Amino acid sequence: MEFNIVNPKTKSELLGAIRKENHFRFGAGCTDLLMELKKKPEKDLTVINLSFVKDPLFTGIKKSAKGLRFGAMFTAHKIVVNEEIKNKYHVLHEAAFNLASTQIRQVATLGGNLCTASPSGDMACALVALQAECELMNTSGKSRMVPINDFLIGVRKTALKKNEVLFGVAVPANKKTTTNIHSGFIKIGTRRSMECSVVSLSYHVQLDKNGIIIQAGIAIGASAPTIRFAESACEFLIGKKLKTISQEEKERFADKVLSYASPITDIRATAWYRKEVLYNISKSILE
Amino acid sequence: MKKELKVIGKPIPKHDANIRATGKAVYGHDIVMPDMLYGAILRTEHPSAIIESIDVSEAKKLAGVHCVITAEDVDVNNIGYKRDHPILKTGEANCTRDEIAAVAADTKEIAQQALKLIKVKYKVRKGIYDVQEALKKSAPQINKFISGKFENKNTAEIFHYEHGNLEEEKKRSKHIVTRKFTLPRMTHACMATSNITASFNLIDKKLLLYSSTQVPFLYQRDMAHALKMNPSDIRVIQPVIGGGFGSKLDMHPFEPICALLSIKTGKPVQILYTREEEFIASPIRQPMEIELTAGVDKAGNFTFREINIVKDNGAYTSWGATTPFVIMQAFSSLYKVNAVKFDAMAVYTNNVFAGSFRGYGNPQATFALERVIDLLADELGIDKAEIRLQNANRKGETTGQGLHFETCGLVECLENVISKSHYNKKKSINKEGRFKKGIGLASMLHVGGGAKIYRSDGCGTILKIDPYGYCTIITGSNEIGQGSETVLAMIASEELGIELKKIKVINTDTDVKPWDVGVHASRTSFVAGNSLLGAIKILKEKLNKKASALLKSGDSEFEYSDNKIISVKSNDSIALDKVVREMHFSEPNELAIADYFYEPSSKFQDKDFKGNVSGTYAFASQAIEVEVDTYTGNVKVLDVYVAQDVGRVLNPLLLDGQIEGGILQGVGYALTEELLMHEGKILNPNFHNYKMLTASDIPNIHFSPVETFDKEGPYGAKGVGEAPLIPTAAAIANAICNALDLEFLDLPITPEKVLKAISLRNTKNNSKINSHSL
């Protein structure tokens, strides 16, 4: 595995490096990148190392009335220890907490998890449920906002153009009338750490003071070529009272989630298992 | 036994714990020698193929390459337990690990590049990956080096054992249960990958090896046979070893290959496996099918067991083929049983070959046996704890196979875990809802005082005290991480009254240390401990004599404490180092040194496999509680209650380490670990998809040592190393079956298998389905 490294220290150096290099890859925490390059070495490659870029908008987190804005370099560890995320966007907290291991979480970034565009990306799955938007910046410093569903377009494929870098991610605020949040991340696998999701389910369900569902975000991972937003399942929930959802409705809900799944059989699990489990855990979030 | 001990029994940390934890330990990977080259091995692309040609010319031309070898370039003997394994393959490839060529080069990268330049023409064959296929008359012969001793050309080894009157016992049985169990390939996954550094001296023709073997003296002999050298011209030095678990009992082809590269180049050569290579080319636990039929009489006594085992030997024969030695002991002697008929066969296939692995067949046997015991109890309508207690082995028993239990803590072990786990309450806990809890019991019997399979099961010790009062133990036994060095130092400290920090253990060099058969069969503390005690006794006689002369008292009884020799009668004392100086430097000038060779009292088994093969036997029971998620099929191991007859606790801290590590390995065997193969190729050669468990998966472990003080053991101790893993998978399987009221016949019991069994029951609405019908 051989490559050159450039280490931009500022945003403008970063944009300059993108302009200058023509065969390059970004390296954030490099937990995916190194594995990939080991498997498939690329000739004459330059890695643009993002980890020295000092820019709070690229590395930090900001809260506003619109919601939360993350820099792409925000790490899984920082997500895990952030109280605001834990309380208000619990799905993301749990997804980050279930990622790999303590050591990997120190370096693994939110941006890397999204740009790797793996169907089993855990933080990415949470962000789909939260209906986040990705901020892509081009070499002239201009940004465009892309809804996450349009950003993740296939296995290892994103909407990033060659002259763009993922700069940040915006998560919309919970609704003003929300008084209760039913939010979590279910990861199916065999080990408690160092596990890649066999199936995952993200849910972020907002309830008003009467316990009525007013907003719902459901996303499934490792069940299709990309992480899917289960729109019809979300719509099905709106207006229902969480506590009194009937058994038959739970099953209908699970069927709706399942309709977004087109899993494969591989050495980790069969398609049959993935569907069976997805159905069961979908039901379980309403129990 | 009641003498108060000062050091033995104390939780003393491993003496090299700090060195290891701070990264200062020198593993094989850390060795660098002047002018050293790096070796790499080209393996076959196809598990079964004719090798039509090998062209190494381009590889040889690459700058930085010193040597490329194939079978044609070397004059060597086959290796392996049956000598059926060529070091480098020619003519045909029979296994995905097959070594076709090897390279030595200036750097690892150049060596890898050179491998890519070697052109091999293969004619791919279909290959045989199933034992039943291999046993068919029409099957081709897979291994061409076999003895021809067996009727079927693909039989590698057979074992037959029996005792008692089987037919009579069958007739007497009230219930008979038959089941067939399938056991997976599990791999050791040692943290340190396989490694060797070989340095051949062209001047004196001697070979120096830095090797991570568990059995240096057998290894020295095997290496000499392979290379057609004199064993004593080969010096084996063990660096710090990063995990053994049995994987380093056999010598593997990469080791003589590395030696050959050094012999050819006259330079030191190092071969280090990558992690992927480690998964592909290091040994595994034997996969096998066990068909067990067992009976019970109306009073709940076990009557007979009939066992048929077919093992997938893979393409070559390793020590793994001999696991039926141990397997048959579990079947013949764990719990009383009047009649046993045992047949095992190892069959060649084009799959990867097994090796030895902690437990040596016993986890497989125990899984089958303990599962069937639960079924027999169900048939008879008697309690599962009760049936085990009723049939448990007792002190003084000699089993049908001739194993003699001078001490036996099995009943105590069973009673302990039954009571501590609240087995009787938990076994019928409410099984409603999504999460179902279950509890399972299993016990085990294993050799606890070595195993006489080689001509000697002994161990030599040379012991010296220097003029400064420091003690050096030169022991034949070796350390592979289990902590035996620490235990030996504790024994010397206890007996000689010397502080631990003044005691050194030398055990890594075959040119220096006396003979020992190696680390296996949970034998090291037992055998090396006894050997050390023997040497201490002799040395003390010399020291006592001198002390008596120096104290001018005429006393003959002394105690050793605080670096002093103290007269029991007068309480007069003299410093130990002074006594040694006087021995060394005044006439008649004698060294404070002693040697001793300990051979356990065990006997060879006769040709019918009968005889008391070990100096003593270890017993253990586990009660394990699990929670099954019926939505996902995941099994969570909640609590593991372990009671183990360890004879005596020598060091509770090291003992805990063995228990905890063993149990986690057992949980992996039960639930997650399997090396997956398709048509001879390994599908998951990485930690990503080989599901070895990590620290975050460790369940609550409640351990109670049971002390039976066996007179054969050092201070009464028995071997402990393998036992903790042996009953774990069986107890977990029993717990899952208890939770779900379903049967599982295969390991590992993965979430997918669990969910499938549940969904099959739901659709068929048939409560007794076994996993073979899936």
Ligand SMILES: Cc1cc2nc3c(=O)[nH]c(=O)nc-3n(C[C@H](O)[C@H](O)[C@H](O)COP(=O)(O)OP(=O)(O)OC[C@H]3O[C@@H](n4cnc5c(N)ncnc54)[C@H](O)[C@@H]3O)c2cc1C
């Ligand atoms: C042992 C192990 C366990 C793992 N377990 C999990 C797990 O449980 N769950 C999970 O989801 N993932 C897991 N992963 C995958 C990985 O750790 C995560 O996807 C992580 O979030 C990637 O972040 P990174 O910063 O390391 O990305 P990198 O490896 O640095 O980058 C990943 C990809 O994204 C690109 N990239 C990175 N940042 C940007 C940017 N700002 N703009 C444009 N492109 C960018 C890179 O060029 C590269 O192609 C695991 C990986 C390992 C090695």
